[in-house]
Amino acid sequence: MTSTPAAQQQTRTILIATAGVWLLAYAALTLSWVTAKAPHFWDGSVRRAIICVFGALLCLAMRPLLLRSTPWPFSLRLALIAGLSLIGALIFGVVDYVIYCEILPRWPESTFWGVMLIGRTVFWFFAAWAAIFTAVHADLAAREARFKLEAARVLATETQNRMLRYQISPHFLFNTLNALATLVMERQNDRAEQMILGLSGFLRRSLERDVREMVTLVEELDGERQYVAIEQIRFGERLRYVERGAEGLVDALVPNLILQPIIENAVKHGLARSSEPLVIEVVVAAQRDGMMSITISDDGVGGVGAPPGLGVGLENVRRRLETRYGERARLTCGAREPRGFQVRLDLPLERA
Known part of the structure; x- marks a missing residue:
């Protein structure tokens, strides 16, 4: 020690x-x-x-x-x-x-x-x-x-800054605004309106909530659906999003915005490197030892040839889990066979 x-x-x-x-x-x-x-x-x-x-x-x-x-x-x-x-x-x-x-x-x-x-x-x-x-x-x-506690407060401030830079990255905002401009020029007003409303709701949720706050799993997943809905307007049928196993854990508590950088990584790396469709799947399961697992996987090409170690977004998630739970929580990730990437979060099961 x-x-x-x-x-x-x-x-x-x-x-x-x-x-x-x-x-x-x-x-x-x-x-x-x-x-x-x-x-x-x-x-x-x-x-x-x-x-x-x-x-x-x-x-x-x-x-x-x-x-x-x-x-x-x-x-x-x-x-x-x-x-x-x-x-x-x-x-x-x-x-x-x-x-x-x-x-x-x-x-x-x-x-x-x-x-x-x-x-x-x-x-x-x-x-x-x-x-x-x-x-x-x-x-x-x-x-x-x-x-x-003080370290958690300092890290929370740092994390909130990182959230603005990475979790709600200029890359995402620029692409969304560019896609919005394209829809306006093409007079696809209904889709443009959907994107504006989706972006407004997502930004409101992301900026108004304290990043240190614990939220229920249903609230966290609802926020991720808002994000995915914006990306689906951009990518259309190329992007599919699936959730499984969350029904009995809707009142489970998780750190606010903990899934956002993981899902954004899947979209960014899974769709940017290929023209093929991408399926993102979120699976939630309760464990017998009082733990809960959340697995986020995709079938894109982002995991093929990925370098070892964690990127900025996943390192952000790992540090937040360590600060909130200590050694009781862990993050594991890696490429899937034959293609795709998977991230698993193991968290203590706490209910609202």
């Missing part, structure tokens, strides 16, 4: 907290030693420092278990902290006995169970450290969530 500045700050905070907790433990144990007027003060001080360092290392060894418990309910995490603190206190007591009573013993009156009573005190130091660690980690998670 990449070490972010926030994670580095968390590590420093945990190390400082660990040192602080065990310096406090050292002070408390020393105070009890002085209160009891135990002999060999300096010898005991050195040994006490050794076992307090050992206690600090025990705390750091608890970190992986506490991190794994992050998704757990609060009650289970509280039980884990209590259990780890108890185990830590018992291990600390055994080491304390070995340090004081087995290695050059100078306190013959000490017994194993007498020394183990120290565990009652250090239990609370382990618990306090675990509580501090949990709070610091929760703060880091909150800051990372805010960072991701």
Whole structure:
């Protein structure tokens, strides 16, 4: 995992907290030693420092278990902290006995169970450290969530700019306006009117909606039909558009305009390189694991000899999915056999 500045700050905070907790433990144990007027003060001080360092290392060894418990309910995490603190206190007591009573013993009156009573005190130091660690980690998670939200906002602004450049590209607008001019000159007024109304509706939907907004699948597909309808006026019967499987998922939520650059790519590359008809098919399916797949495929020649990697439009889509869903969503694409191209989006199934 990449070490972010926030994670580095968390590590420093945990190390400082660990040192602080065990310096406090050292002070408390020393105070009890002085209160009891135990002999060999300096010898005991050195040994006490050794076992307090050992206690600090025990705390750091608890970190992986506490991190794994992050998704757990609060009650289970509280039980884990209590259990780890108890185990830590018992291990600390055994080491304390070995340090004081087995290695050059100078306190013959000490017994194993007498020394183990120290565990009652250090239990609370382990618990306090675990509580501090949990709070610091929760703060880091909150800051990372805010960072991701800010990154999503920045990317949304960038994406909206890209939408104007790529998703509603000058290429599309120029071709549409040229086709409109041709229809007017040829006095095909009905078709020209259809194109104007279609272009107006498409631009209104594209520009008025926030690109960060989630919309239902039926709204997203309706917008794509508007786009395809404009292109069908230009290309006539050469362009066919088919949808399948969306009936039971009309209320599923998807990022706004997520399909637009994919379908535009299919039209642009499938019809520009050939005079043959093109069929674009959108297939929506719910998966058993709480996911939904949307597959956009065409039978054009655009996929034949296509270079590896993602183009600008598909990279835009991939980045939006990564920002919105993280690792839960993915985009896969490639050429079809014997011809055509296919893009598949796997998204978490969220309903309105």
